[in-house]
Amino acid sequence: MRKINLTFTLNGKPYDIEANPGARMIDVIRDDLGLTGTKEGCSVGECGACTVILNGDAVASCMVLAGSMQGADILTIEAMSELKLGNLLQESFVEEDAVQCGFCTPGFIMSAYALLKKNPDATRQEIREGVAGNLCRCTGYIQIVNAIENAAHHMREE
Amino acid sequence: MLKFRDYIRVESKAEYEKAIASIEGPVLLLAGGSDLLVQARQDDRYEDHTVVDIFGIEELRTIEDTEGHLVIGACVTHEAIAQSLLVNRYAPILAEAALSVGSVQIRNHSSIGGNLANASPAADTLAPLAVLNAEVVILKDGIESVVPLAEIFEGPYKTNLGDRDLIVSVRVPKLSADVRHDYTKVGRRKALSISRMTIATLLQTDENGVVTRFDMTMGATFPCPMTFPDISAMLVGKRPTKEDISEVARALSAKIPEIAGIRASTRYKQPVCRRLSVRILQELIGDEQHA
Numbered sequence: 001m002r003k004i005n006l007t008f009t010l011n012g013k014p015y016d017i018e019a020n021p022g023a024r025m026i027d028v029i030r031d032d033l034g035l036t037g038t039k040e041g042c043s044v045g046e047c048g049a050c051t052v053i054l055n056g057d058a059v060a061s062c063m064v065l066a067g068s069m070q071g072a073d074i075l076t077i078e079a080m081s082e083l084k085l086g087n088l089l090q091e092s093f094v095e096e097d098a099v100q101c102g103f104c105t106p107g108f109i110m111s112a113y114a115l116l117k118k119n120p121d122a123t124r125q126e127i128r129e130g131v132a133g134n135l136c137r138c139t140g141y142i143q144i145v146n147a148i149e150n151a152a153h154h155m156r157e158e
Numbered sequence: 159m160l161k162f163r164d165y166i167r168v169e170s171k172a173e174y175e176k177a178i179a180s181i182e183g184p185v186l187l188l189a190g191g192s193d194l195l196v197q198a199r200q201d202d203r204y205e206d207h208t209v210v211d212i213f214g215i216e217e218l219r220t221i222e223d224t225e226g227h228l229v230i231g232a233c234v235t236h237e238a239i240a241q242s243l244l245v246n247r248y249a250p251i252l253a254e255a256a257l258s259v260g261s262v263q264i265r266n267h268s269s270i271g272g273n274l275a276n277a278s279p280a281a282d283t284l285a286p287l288a289v290l291n292a293e294v295v296i297l298k299d300g301i302e303s304v305v306p307l308a309e310i311f312e313g314p315y316k317t318n319l320g321d322r323d324l325i326v327s328v329r330v331p332k333l334s335a336d337v338r339h340d341y342t343k344v345g346r347r348k349a350l351s352i353s354r355m356t357i358a359t360l361l362q363t364d365e366n367g368v369v370t371r372f373d374m375t376m377g378a379t380f381p382c383p384m385t386f387p388d389i390s391a392m393l394v395g396k397r398p399t400k401e402d403i404s405e406v407a408r409a410l411s412a413k414i415p416e417i418a419g420i421r422a423s424t425r426y427k428q429p430v431c432r433r434l435s436v437r438i439l440q441e442l443i444g445d446e447q448h449a
């Protein structure tokens with residue numbers, strides 16, 4: 001198959017790459033760009049481990065073909081420590097014991113980031129809905145929702 | 159890695175028409191990809207297809223407010239529909255159904271056009287669009303035409319669209335503010351699963367409690383989206399009593415074996431449909447219900 005040229009911004013950095021158009025966004029991010037913070041769990045859009053932010057929206061990168069990256073502004077977990085809200089979320093996840101094995105954590109943080117960017121005053125119910133597409137097999141979700149609520153709280157205070 | 163022959167991304171309808179004219183062999187339209195990526199992983203069925211990615215066509219991404227209709231572009235995402243002020247105002251049942259699709263990650267990258275073209279009987283937008291009397295705008299052989307929603311479906315996962323036929327938009331007649339609605343979805347596993355049965359209902363009464371409009375249908379139940387004028391006629395012109403409501407519930411649930419045939423699921427679906435229909439109608443008719 002003929003490769004396609006993709007130009008996009010990822011974590012604030014411009015990219016101009018050749019990619020296989022049959023690749024999914026997660027393949028490009030992990031294999032072509034070597035950014036392995038984004039995890040692949042179910043591969044069918046159900047677990048949210050692969051969540052990244054595409055033009056401000058949380059998407060499951062296992063369900064998006066490479067072509068959608070054309071011209072896009074993309075954020076992955078690797079950018080979070082450089083961003084205020086991302087940082088707050090990471091700290092809050094640790095403080096609230098929302099991380100056990102950690103496999104789901106990048107996905108949850110990306111979903112939470114997209115949600116709170118759009119809706120900084122998200123209620124607990126809105127937070128639950130915002131991460132309903134993310135599964136965690138270790139925690140009971142309560143710690144995760146607490147962590148997101150906490151980060152939102154800190155964000156509003158600053 | 160998915161396998162297909164070639165991939166072209168188009169950014170306007172004009173580019174789309176040019177692309178399909180020059181492609182040899184079968185075309186595979188790609189919108190958000192949330193159905194295609196699941197299907198294409200199963201085998202190499204699209205190996206000889208040229209993918210035409212239409213998700214970036216701006217003209218297919220708008221929701222227009224015309225005099226009588228909302229015209230929703232085929233590539234508008236479920237999330238955009240769920241959040242749209244226009245849709246919430248003029249077709250709130252569709253906004254509610256769109257919000258119930260998958261998770262926000264899926265809704266952000268999946269379209270109403272794909273939901274129709276995939277023709278899954280369980281697709282969430284179908285029953286609401288059926289009761290709304292929606293129409294579909296199709297671009298075929300360079301000509302755009304408007305067809306009633308039901309006309310594009312031939313059976314489960316089967317439409318009469320050719321590989322180069324494009325759904326351009328969905329035309330939804332605008333509801334007046336006094337039409338009440340209910341969208342009920344049962345049998346979902348976690349937040350994501352495709353529904354096992356849905357019920358879409360629109361009901362309008364005049365100042366005396368007399369029903370002036372009534373449309374009710376199920377989704378994830380029939381091979382294609384259906385509407386039932388005979389069921390509508392059971393309430394229109396009446397101030398519904400408890401008995402009227404029970405009869406509607408009975409008649410509606412009787413459609414399940416009548417149309418879908420008797421299957422393993424019928425035994426479960428029929429009573430669920432009957433009970434839910436009673437509850438939905440009681441709630442929609444509310445205080446105006448007469449003994």
Ligand SMILES: Cc1cc2nc3c(=O)[nH]c(=O)nc-3n(C[C@@H](O)[C@@H](O)[C@H](O)COP(=O)(O)OP(=O)(O)OC[C@H]3O[C@@H](n4cnc5c(N)ncnc54)[C@H](O)[C@@H]3O)c2cc1C
Nearest residue numbers: 045189190191192193194260269271272273275281282325
């Ligand atoms: C985890 C998960 C959960 C889901 N949950 C639900 C749910 O709760 N309810 C529900 O209804 N659905 C659900 N779905 C399916 C839903 O995402 C799709 O039906 C979606 O609406 C399809 O849109 P798309 O843009 O992704 O289509 P694509 O996958 O890009 O395309 C689907 C089909 O439509 C064709 N097509 C697309 N656009 C057009 C067009 N404009 N004209 C002609 N043909 C076209 C394509 O060629 C293809 O055959 C779920 C999917 C996943 C992965």
Ligand code: FES
Nearest residue numbers: 041042043048062
């Ligand atoms: S790996 Fe993408 S949603 Fe599970």
Ligand code: FES
Nearest residue numbers: 100101136137138
């Ligand atoms: S911490 Fe293990 S899956 Fe969530």
